Amino acid sequence: MADVDCVIVGAGISGLVTARNLAAADVSTIVFDKGRSVGGRLATRRIGDARLDHGAQFMTARSDAFAAQLADWQERGLADVWCHGFDSDDGHPRWIGVNGMNSLAKDLANDLDVRVDHRVFAAAWDDGEWLITCDDASAVTASHLVLTAPTPQSFSFVFEAVGTLPRELSSADHDRTIALLAALDSPSALTGTGARHEPSTDIAFIVDHAVKGISRVPAITMNTSPAWSERYWDAPPEETEQALVDLIAPFLGSASIVEQQVKKWRFATPRATWSTPCWSDEEFQLVVAGDAFGGPRVEGAFLSGLAAAETISQWCTPRR
Numbered sequence: 338m339a340d341v342d343c344v345i346v347g348a349g350i351s352g353l354v355t356a357r358n359l360a361a362a363d364v365s366t367i368v369f370d371k372g373r374s375v376g377g378r379l380a381t382r383r384i385g386d387a388r389l390d391h392g393a394q395f396m397t398a399r400s401d402a403f404a405a406q407l408a409d410w411q412e413r414g415l416a417d418v419w420c421h422g423f424d425s426d427d428g429h430p431r432w433i434g435v436n437g438m439n440s441l442a443k444d445l446a447n448d449l450d451v452r453v454d455h456r457v458f459a460a461a462w463d464d465g466e467w468l469i470t471c472d473d474a475s476a477v478t479a480s481h482l483v484l485t486a487p488t489p490q491s492f493s494f495v496f497e498a499v500g501t502l503p504r505e506l507s508s509a510d511h512d513r514t515i516a517l518l519a520a521l522d523s524p525s526a527l528t529g530t531g532a533r534h535e536p537s538t539d540i541a542f543i544v545d546h547a548v549k550g551i552s553r554v555p556a557i558t559m560n561t562s563p564a565w566s567e568r569y570w571d572a573p574p575e576e577t578e579q580a581l582v583d584l585i586a587p588f589l590g591s592a593s594i595v596e597q598q599v600k601k602w603r604f605a606t607p608r609a610t611w612s613t614p615c616w617s618d619e620e621f622q623l624v625v626a627g628d629a630f631g632g633p634r635v636e637g638a639f640l641s642g643l644a645a646a647e648t649i650s651q652w653c654t655p656r657r
């Protein structure tokens with residue numbers, strides 16, 4: 338008998354939603370993540386007294402399921418509406434985690450068996466069971482496997498075991514993002530909502546987290562566009578940092594940067610979205626999910642996690 342019903346690789350929002358919904362269906366799970374904390378691209382960092390989201394900045398809801406999740410977080414004081422548009426009011430709420438986006442992932446991870454600092458590097462299908470091995474040489478067996486890491490990362494360790502993986506999926510690439518995180522000594526020039534959203538320029542998104550309402554002190558995250566990020570990806574770190582400082586300068590007003598950090602997201606945004614909310618193969622009891630399936634947004638990843646849980650629940654005979 339396998340150690341656990343289902344192993345989930347990735348503790349981003351899609352993996353955590355899969356695990357929560359399987360737990361509700363009495364299916365036992367272990368979630369592995371290579372990061373030091375849960376959340377993946379729902380990422381929040383502290384620099385001194387500043388708090389900065391540096392992955393997803395806000396969420397929108399088009400589906401009833403995600404709207405219900407946001408309403409639950411709002412009721413519990415974890416999420417709230419930031420604004421209804423950046424250039425003008427378009428009537429659609431943009432939601433934030435009031436203590437940063439990562440706190441929402443931590444909420445989803447509550448009471449689950451999540452093992453961070455565990456990079457899965459091999460998954461072998463043998464005699465109707467998965468053997469999942471991590472980089473610390475620990476291994477578990479599972480009846481079902483859900484992969485929610487960005488697809489190139491997921492496929493690297495199941496490529497040999499599963500011959501049916503669609504080629505378009507395994508070769509799907511992602512845009513990159515280089516971000517600058519800067520804590521400031523006084524308010525920035527970003528007023529109004531505190532953000533500019535201009536995907537066609539070098540800066541895709543720039544926000545002052547004090548105006549956004551999650552930081553006690555002014556602090557900016559500047560996400561550069563895919564083209565800019567590609568151009569500087571392999572440049573010497575000092576050159577990239579200087580170029581970032583030049584880009585952010587017009588948004589500082591009279592403020593100065595107290596401390597800055599650079600974050601590079603190699604798998605920031607999938608370039609294409611698969612036509613179904615997850616991919617599955619019953620022969621291998623395998624589901625592949627994440628924002629490459631549901632759509633390149635927090636909501637898309639959430640819906641893909643829901644679909645993965647539904648698929649596994651249909652296959653699974655719970656042990657309890």
Ligand SMILES: Cc1cc2nc3c(=O)[nH]c(=O)nc-3n(C[C@H](O)[C@H](O)[C@H](O)COP(=O)(O)OP(=O)(O)OC[C@H]3O[C@@H](n4cnc5c(N)ncnc54)[C@H](O)[C@@H]3O)c2cc1C
Pocket residue numbers: 346347348349350351352369370371372375376377378379391392393394395396397455456457458485486487490491514516560602604605606626627628629632633634635636637638
């Ligand atoms: C800079 C940036 C800005 C964004 N802005 C927005 C926004 O404003 N609004 C919005 O809706 N969306 C935004 N997004 C997109 C949104 O963040 C993602 O769509 C969503 O968070 C993806 O969730 P996920 O669970 O599919 O993947 P992830 O969050 O990437 O989770 C996958 C997890 O898998 C783990 N992993 C990978 N390989 C392994 C391995 N071998 N073993 C164990 N674990 C592994 C990773 O550590 C990661 O935690 C943004 C993304 C980025 C990068």
